[in-house]
Amino acid sequence: MLGIEEIASYVPTKRISNLDRKEQFDIDASFINDKLGVRRIAVKDDTDDTSDLCVSAYEKLIKKHPIPKKDIEVIVVVTQNPDTNLPHSSAIVHGKLDFPESCACFDISLGCSGFVYGLDIIQAFMEKNGFTKGLLFTADPYSKIIDKNDKNTALLFGDAAAVALISDKPLYVLENITFGTIGKDYKELMCVKNKLYMNGRAVYNFTVKNIPDNIRVFMKKNGLLDKDIDRFIFHQGSKHIVDALTKELKLDSRKVAYDIYEYGNTVSSSIPLILEKEMKNSSNEKILICGFGVGLSWSIGILKRV
Amino acid sequence: METTLTEIKNNLRKIDWEINVDYLKDDTPLSEQGLDSLDMMDLLLCLEEGYAVKIPDTALPRLRTLNDFVAFINKKP
Secondary structure, eight states: OOEEEEEEEEOOSOEEESGGGHHHHTOOHHIIIIIIOOSEEEOOOTTOOHHHHHHHHHHHHHHHSOOOGGGOOEEEEEOSSOSSSSSOHHHHHHHHHTOOTTOEEEEEOOSTTHHHHHHHHHHHHHHHHTOOEEEEEEEOOGGGTOOTTOHHHHTTBOOOEEEEEEESSOSEEEEEEEEEEOGGGGGGEEEETTEEEEOHHHHHHHHHHHHHHHHHHHHHHTTOOGGGOSEEEEOOSOHHHHHHHHHHTTOOGGGBOOOOTTTOBOGGGHHHHHHHHHTTOTTOOEEEEEEEETTTEEEEEEEEEO | OOOOHHHHHHHHTTSOSSOOGGGOOSSSOGGGGTOOHHHHHHHHHHHHHHHTOOOOGGGGGGOOSHHHHHHHHHHOO
16 A cells, blocks of 8 residues: 655745735735735745755655665656756756666656646556655746746745655555546646746636535545545645635635745645645544646545555 | 616625625725725626626726626626
8 A cells, every 4th residue: 555654845945025025016914914825935046946946855854754765766756847848857856866777757747736646646656566665746946937027926936845755654545536627728827938827817716616616526426524524735826715715615714724824835835735744643534635726727635544 | 687786786795705895885996995806806706607797807907896897797798
């Protein structure tokens, strides 16, 4: 049985305060705290690239949970902002960390739904090949593509990376999963000429019109009631989005995680950053994770504590 | 049958937000009555679903007051 044994994350120390940009973007503190839910965004050093964030996350992982490098059989990096178009970032991470030549490496091009997809993919790959230890990285530093004057994105997205150790000694296993895509609306959130474009209204509509219904269908299909779930970890798009999902699904807000005030929306890393903390709580027996965004796509899964 | 300000306001009451719909003036820009960009997204979604209409982004510069929305919805076929 494969699953998540440990998660570690790296959030760069450099920050940009949204409160310092109130005048520039004609917003107030209430909007920043209560609607956006992001007071400061984390920004990587200019000299760091995507693979460096992964390396830093890995260094945090081995401090918590030492693993011989020779044991790692596969490295997957979920990113849409790789170091270069080629090679794949997982190979660069492999080279920088000097993993064994026998280690498989590949990238997954997904945004905010990437962690949930990635978990399913790496586990299936490992099971098929009889592997027992793999690393699932997420790192999508949007600072590489953000227009600093774009109100829709400049206040929201932060840089970070996370790494999940997938092994045959799991703390959490992925029980059920579902996926979806509305590709006809892909233009609402995309990179054009190396700059991020987001139609905030369209992405918000996509989320509140589709995600609650899909969660309800997923829960019903798997015989789950709200009371069966100890923690809901939605992609941390913004406070407004997480609050809207909580209200639409009529959830107890105390069961819904939200914690990006100090670093921002970190795309595919948003769920593992929260999960890293939530895994320490042994009363979290069942956790619903749900990523949604670029594509426009979504993925919903249930993590069960072993 | 044409919609009215009262109907529009009744629709907006379905939104779970901090805005008191009763205090919204009909002919004052909503942005001057405390509605921010995220409130506007909720308002647009509510009216689109309530009236089964599409309010395109291109129409937004003309939709500043509640009266503007009444006129827009009543013009729709």
